[in-house]
Amino acid sequence: MKVIIVGGVAGGASCAARLRRLDEHAEIVMVERGPYVSFANCGLPYHVGGVIEHESDLLVANEQVFRGHFAVDCRTGCEAVGVDPVAKTVQLRDVASGAVTAESYDTLVLAPGAASVRPPIPGIDLPGVFSVRTVPDAREIREWIERGTSFLAGMDRYSGFQTVRPKRHAVVVGGGFIGLEMAENLVHRDFDVTVIELADQLLAPLDAEYGNLVKDFLEMHGVHVVVGDGVASFSQQDDESLVVSTRSGRELPADVVIVALGVRPETTLATMAGLEIGERGGIKVDDQMRTSDPSIFAVGDAVEVRDFVTGEQSLIALAGPANRQARIAADVIAGRDAHFRGTQGTSIIQLFGAAAAWTGASEKSLRRVGDDDYERVYLYPNSHAGYYPGAKPIAMKVLFRTSDGRLLGAQAIGEDGVDKRIGDLALAIQLGATVYDLEEAELCYAPPFGSAKDPVNFAGMVAAGVLRGDMPVSHWDSGGDAFLLDVREPVELAVEQVPGAVNIPLGQLRSRLDELPRDREIRVICRSGQRAYTATRCLQQNGFDASVLSGGMLSRVLWPTP
Template structure:
């Protein structure tokens, strides 16, 4: 018997080895178009950063070792051109010599994998533009990185490969922007789960541009300029396309084999194609989804290897083993986070018309009282009858364990309520007595038995505020740090005494930080006669992450060498605070208490495990007048250095290093002054300088949206806002020759005639170029402007933020 295999990576190489173990006397020929067989393409991005330092470690085995061990004829650098089904031959071409010949077979296995998608757009084949699917692809990128030393990169595509490439380029020291045509990264996750990852990407200095497809790439000198549909222009030396993959089915199509609706090779349960002599496995085939029962494309290494083994058995022993489908269990590393999923997400369930419930729970990787506990958010999707339909998890530790447990439960047919009964390993360093999987099962069981009615963040976000009584049941301190617009505050511990403040005839939505206290409030209200009550699933933490804008450059972080020296000798003593294991807002609350006991100018170093702590502490410091001197993230921990009182300490000798940065303060709202500010800022960017623009008082009007969302305000704030221009396009005065407003119109006309960019375009160029646009929090409070009313790409700051930027600048201008 002669077996011919086309494709020598995951599924093909596994099948070849299994065929030999099944049949020692068979002739086995393995054909691979590339120069290598059985390499770890999932590990390719990690060589970019050096996390996998030696390229050879990506080779699972060499061709020589494979031939020696399995007595298989390997034809690498050989392309399969056509299949002659009638004569059972495959036309091959030796890519080194160009010679073509026919190879016969008794049974054929197709494992050609998938190919990267390269849409037919201008410039995608230019110099400095790459894909990453194979070792030769990796070699080309590495040669470019080592030879050209690029400072900036654009990664197109926010899937697993795109996110991994972005991470590893940043770890290599390349400033990276990530472009995604969809409205989120990591499509297997639902939006609120992806939001956790997106916030972390921004914290790690990745610029995110979502819902903005690429239209073309142009070469400008040594730069590649990526043009997006929105009009944004992203300049970089390196572009990596990670738009996605599609099945390599051309060979099968030309041979007349049946393809599925998805474009993959159609196979039966035995992985047999429409031709009984031909089998197919891996990324090229259309599988049955184990949960939905519908056809699907699932390009994952695990299923491909299992399929290769099973197909080899059926080819030798007859069709005795059935493939039970794939459920798409996958995980990805994103800096200090892991994001994993299994089964179906909400988008897929809605598309399929499958009824479902969804609940979100926040827990920790192990017992919170044991050092090193990391936050973990877990989402469960399940049918009204209790069938588990899918799960997603994001966190710094323990994500793989939880998703693997749930994936196993799904494969075993356990109901969601049975997750509560699983007996999982527990000791404080490894887990909790009530594991996050158990807790998710408890919550789902409560929903199914009617003792807990939940509402998701999207439904609440879309709900008119006058239709419900929205009640924040957290502490007063938490409420002051931020809440949902329109919410009233009633601490859950005082709720029983304040029931009279709520209208029993109107619907009530309660929420806390992560959902637990909200559930307690829900039970109190239901048992006191409130008929229409719902609890926000995942609490304020999920709502705030899911609704925050993300399409903006990342916030800057002060580098360690830019911070005043501290420690021994005559330098200032630093107090330390361990907030590891505390759930949000615990780290911020502990920080507030610790800072309160410091003398003015005192320093506090806080370490937390909440991935959002770096962002939260900046916002807290801006509101409280303290200064965040540095934020560092490593190994799942965030460490912030804070100085009480907002003013930076005087640097010790060799302390603050002055950078070649330009800082501008835009105080005026007059068109000509604003134009001057934006032109100078763009000029500084063009010269390669970092730029920060601090908008305060009337200058804030430049940042206002022309059509802002509805925001709850006092009468005075609304009146104040109505009298001021909304955005750069509506600035209506100039400093001289104003002529009752005609001066602004005249200068705009002259600028158009002379092809001078208008303020809105100049502002957009600053955002795309990576400038930091900072809105003064104090001025916003005075003028009644809310963050939701500002354009994307703006961060909030205070005096400490400005002084920190100015201290790093060679040029500071006040206009």
């Protein structure tokens, strides 16, 4: 059996290694048009920022490793330029010489990845305007930045003293993963950074209120954020600096520009081969990663996959799913019955010592498919026991089915413990767990690491309380003419108040029930929801129609007016 794999990096390289472990006798040819067959493209922003110092640290495995350890005919600088599915041949072009040869196959695996989106904006090809997709991309950005740094240092030496230097400016176009990671790393390189995002929020997979939290956090760390505005053009000044002009008329100076508008599946070869392209623009595959041609498989960023929660077709450009798809394709090629379960889009991003992470469905994705069988809760548990030094709150949003309690999705932002909790919830979603399962989950506990009621347990308890009717919830964006009852202490009201809310501290509530209306819904407010829960239980059992404003005052920042 002869297998040709087009593309390395995560999908192609993993497929080649797995296939060799399963089949010692297969002839495996892997071609990669770039100079590196397997590199950590997720680490590129951190290499630009100097966190990953050496370029070599980004290289996972080279051509020699694949030849020597795996007996794979690995060819870098070799581009697949055509596919003939009838003859079962691939046309390969040597990038250096331009020579084209035909290579036959029994099975073909397409792992071409996705290309950076670079729309035809005037000036996008000017010097100093970069994308971040490959190791050479990162090298060019570093060289550009260091050339400017060297110039300033040379001026110091020439003048004999350190000059007062103007702050260097960077503009990042796009508020997704790469854009925000580049923004953080450019701040570390002492740039004044502006992020421009055409949509009305950052990090599109998050719900809007959590995207706004990310925006606020970036601005706290000195990043200028512009949402709801796009780039109209790039232009160059006499001193070679750049000006970024936006559609709304802003003009932003820039010494370097990063265009991070996302990626588009590479489907050229698939189209040549007559393969079916899905509704989202990626290569259509089944759950064994087989395309519409049974002899051709496809994996990674170029393919469409099923969303595990909503069932929608989706494009997920993540290394984890790409690796799993590659292993499944290799298993099927080797004769095993393997299937891809779909993806939840589980993701995390570091931002100035904090993290934002998510898994499963968002509220907007549920609305998009017309699914209204869900509820949400907001909670703010500590990352570990509050009495142990260093505990940090985690802002969590959890989505679950109202009909059966099945966990649907979660989002979290915080400075500690975010990765662990979203990782736990991601596994729970994949196993079809309910919020009742989260209540009972037995998780690691010691004061430096968690609490007796871990945030995951806490999320399950809150959500289960909602479903059992013990804790009806409302939200700041619910609308309606409800009576607002604030059960915080007066000293807390000196810091922030809710217009129109009546304050009865929790300790006085039972003796002042006659001050509350019995003909209106009462929404109960405290700082995070815990005291409001106690108050709601009291009110319910005394005949009032009461609910907890989920997340309390900590969630009010998501919706400034009730």
